[in-house]
Amino acid sequence: MKIHQLSVFLENKPGRLRAACAELAAHGISIVTLSLADTEQFGILRLIVEDWQKARTTLENAGCIVKVTEVLAIEVTDEPGGLARILDTVDRASLNIEYMYAFAEKRGGKAVLVFRFEDPDTALRVLKDGGINVLENVKLFRLA
């Protein structure tokens, strides 16, 4: 199951990240996890939230540029070699990872990583065939 990630363009200026977060807070939207990619000039804030449609509307109404991307949330055993095993499967299928980041909390003793694949559909199939647990949705993770 693919989940929806929101990306927001941020200028590299003081207060830009806070403004985006404050906007979500004002609408009662909690951030499940996030990652910030930044360059000297700009940043891209990537967000996973429960209600991505509401978050998108909220941010767009606040004047943000928002892009929705499908990503996979993958369970990783929290032990040495846990991630390597998953990347093995990924490499053997020649899947291209654009970027990845981790969920802040663990789920039942396991870590969860967000993967942005070039081709999420193929990736989903390959990972499931490889017996790797891909989370069904964001809420499942929250309940754990």
Added chain:
Amino acid sequence: MPLSALGETRLRRLQATVTRAYDRVKLFHQRMEERNLRPQDIRSLDDVRKLPFTVKTDLRDTYPYGLFASEMRDVVRLHASSGTTGKPIVVGYTREDIAVWTEVIARSLAACGLHAGDIVQNAYGYGLFTGGLGAHYGAEALGATVIPISGGNTERQITVLKDFGVTAICCTPSYFLHLLDQGALLGVDFRQLPLRAGVFGAEPWTQAMRERIEAESRLKAYDIYGLSEIIGPGVAIECARQDGLHIFEDHFLAEIVDTETLEPLPDGSEGELVLTTLSKQAMPMIRYRTRDITALIAEPCPCGRTLRRMRRIGRRSDDMLIIRGVNVFPSQIEAALLRVEGTLPHYQIVLTREADLDQMEVQVEVTPQVFSDEVRVLEELQRKLVHSIETITGIRAAIRLVAPKTIPRSEGKAKRVIDKRKL
């Protein structure tokens, strides 16, 4: 003829032009519809103010023939601007348009005191540029002897000037200054030549240039004004008084508008010249914003012509920038951005000077179409924008991607250039 007698003719021509544009040109039709305007709403010359403006990008957007109001079989001539701002601008003429153009050039040359018997060296470039052929046809119609030498080859120009008994020359004022300099090197004294009139145009020039030209030769230097989008040279011309350019108001309707509010200004006020063609067939032009800054002179000219005058063009409203000695128009930056992004984003040009070197930064608002969750896609966009600007202007600019709606807009339009250089 008194202008009042001309009024009826001008109104009739304006109405015909608007009808033609509305009936035959999609862009004009759409824009009039948006304002709930019909050609019959034009009941007086002042009603031209109800009509929407046309700008240079409209010609680019409808490239090549989108603003033509004639079938191609009726278009007997095409001209085009150089392609320095991306796509060139194409203009078309019917046989009637060529006749009008020929007439206004002939009148222009007559205003400069030329007539049959004069030998005219036409050093405007022949080709897609309107200057060469425009001046050529007009001079021939006047009965003058035309030397179609075209531009360039300075030594040959000087030989011809010297040997052919040339009495008048048509070229850009800066090229004539070049001829004077080169002539001096070759030992040719222009004051000894029969040359008595220079018809100079196609670029803004100053009174100081005129004084130098007239001091170093015996000729009188006249300013001719025009632009391809309207007809080419021959929209306005100086008379022997050399005090403002008479506009050929029977073929062109001139307005001056405030550069910020675009509201019409009274005679005497300085603003942007806006022109509407009154007789063009192939490409009628409605309220074309020339970007040239001038003022209309209401007082009658001592020469006796009743056609109103405009002051010489000293500057433009789009403020051509000089960056490290290179001329750059904001429109070139627009072309560069458009080429990469497909649609024009909001942008701002910021000029600074670091260690005596001009720096140009172009701030570009990110749009949903170009935004990506991947850093490398945005960095690639930056690289493409830098390359596109360098290709078109020759200047390497820094690109800064900024969030939407962060570039200030005034009057609904963004201020395009912030010049922080201390000159």
